[in-house]
Amino acid sequence: MAESAPPGRDARILALIGTGHCLSHFYMLCLPPLFLVWREEFGVSFAELGLAVALMSGVTAALQTPVGFLVDRHGARPFLVGGILLMALSIAAMAASPGYWAILLLAIVSGVGNSVIHPADYVILGSAIDKSRIGRAFAVHTFTGNLGFAFGPPVIAAMLLVMDWRPALLILGLLGVPVAAAVFWQCRILPRTVKAKERAAGPTGRELLLSRPILLFFGFFLLSGMAGTAFQAFSIAVFGTLWGTPVAVASLALTGYMVGATGGVLVGGWFADRSTRHFAFIVGLTTTAAALMVAMGTVPMPEWMLPVVSLGAGLAMGASRTPRDVMLKDAVPPGEMGKVFGFVSSGLPLGQAVTPVPFGFLIDFGLAWLVMPAAAGLLMASLFCMGSAAGAARQARAARVVPAE
Incomplete structure (x- = not known):
């Protein structure tokens, strides 16, 4: 390093x-x-x-x-x-x-x-x-x-x-x-990067990917990817169906979410280098994003306020991403980052692939009011995966430490 x-x-x-x-x-x-x-x-x-x-x-x-x-x-x-x-x-x-x-x-x-x-x-x-x-x-x-x-x-x-x-x-x-x-x-x-064949003895690559902490990290990426996709794909339709929001205003709200998510990444990176309380930061931001999503899907708001709230949700989501990546890096043994990041990050496109159809059905069946609370529920479920992953990773790191003779 x-x-x-x-x-x-x-x-x-x-x-x-x-x-x-x-x-x-x-x-x-x-x-x-x-x-x-x-x-x-x-x-x-x-x-x-x-x-x-x-x-x-x-x-x-x-x-x-x-x-x-x-x-x-x-x-x-x-x-x-x-x-x-x-x-x-x-x-x-x-x-x-x-x-x-x-x-x-x-x-x-x-x-x-x-x-x-x-x-x-x-x-x-x-x-x-x-x-x-x-x-x-x-x-x-x-x-x-x-x-x-x-x-x-x-x-x-x-x-x-x-x-x-x-x-x-x-x-x-x-x-x-x-x-x-x-x-x-x-x-x-x-x-020159550390290669897997040069690392200390430990679990095989397959065993590592199927270990509890890595599977839980995958679950976190999958669920958070599903929540973000639900908002990006259906927020315009949901706001129009529930509140009669004009397409221009709803589109501005989606743009605010995307701008917030992009800028929030840089905020999260700054924090990740200045604190070791990454999980607490992720909990606070993810809970905030979930609460704002629920609010947008259940509480009528003035048209000017919707893009502002959406910007805040995007900022919270984006800022949580870098501490998440740093936590995953810290959980990976030397020489194993390629396979672990490749596997875990594939949860994001998988979440993007499986989300649109079931959430589309909610709107088709007249249940548009469920979309935002369901997306928020996915975010909260992702926190359970992240918390469990963090604990399992600490146990795995402790098991890898060889006591001094």
């Missing part, structure tokens, strides 16, 4: 890792704005077009854990360079797609490249960044990913105003090549 690394080197590492993370999220959301064009050109339905994004996300989630095993065994740096290149070149190759089937195949390839990003990034950050700055480093990493999500749709939409979709995708895809080259060129500033 780099315990006294200079801030300048940490900043260079964060710039490299953050740029790649931003690019990976950017590529995941640069395809939806092309749906109207592709529907006309390839003669396919919107459901078929949605399959391209679903395949990219699904492959990413499915491969994160096995890729994490490889990263732990062989080191993160070559996988990160290869993953960025694979993402970039697959997006660029879509510019030459002769048909819809080629788009699907290249979306799968892009998902394979994207599956490398989270395991490799967290291994590098955990090994390279000074311990006193690890919270802020994780926060910046999450923040750059959020920026990628935010920039993807408007950038491709703006490019379509001045050029055809094929050169637009070619340009955007080739942007990733210099990013991969920069990571490769600057590998000398990244210290």
Whole structure:
């Protein structure tokens, strides 16, 4: 671990890792704005077009854990360079797609490249960044990913105003090549990470992932991901159904939530580096977010107040994320971060996948008033997982300590 690394080197590492993370999220959301064009050109339905994004996300989630095993065994740096290149070149190759089937195949390839990003990034950050700055480093990493999500749709939409979709995708895809080259060129500033085969004897990778603390961390990620997805997907419909809120106001409330969640990440990183009371911080923030969600779904509010309350809920949710990541890092034995972060973080896309249908049914059956309390209930259930995970992790760390002779 780099315990006294200079801030300048940490900043260079964060710039490299953050740029790649931003690019990976950017590529995941640069395809939806092309749906109207592709529907006309390839003669396919919107459901078929949605399959391209679903395949990219699904492959990413499915491969994160096995890729994490490889990263732990062989080191993160070559996988990160290869993953960025694979993402970039697959997006660029879509510019030459002769048909819809080629788009699907290249979306799968892009998902394979994207599956490398989270395991490799967290291994590098955990090994390279000074311990006193690890919270802020994780926060910046999450923040750059959020920026990628935010920039993807408007950038491709703006490019379509001045050029055809094929050169637009070619340009955007080739942007990733210099990013991969920069990571490769600057590998000398990244210290050699601890590999799983070099760590002290302990549980196997499979045993570790199925251990009680790691499964509970996975549950926390899954449940909190479900709660956030419920709000993002259905808040506009719920506010309109319950309170007759105009779409413009409800959309502003959702925007406030997203802005708060993005900015809150940086607040959480600052706190994580200045306190060891991470769990207490998470409890307070998650409870606050849950209470505000319940309020928005059960108490009529003036139109001006709804975006303000929503901003507060997003800020609380976002600020809880970095202490969560630091707690997970502290629970992971040396040389195991890739597989653990790959496995646990896959709970977020899984939560995003399983949430929309049941919550959509609530609205269809006239139970829109249940959506926000149900989302809040998921958040509170996630706290139970986090508290149990923290206790189990402390017991596991104590068991790994060998008493002095």
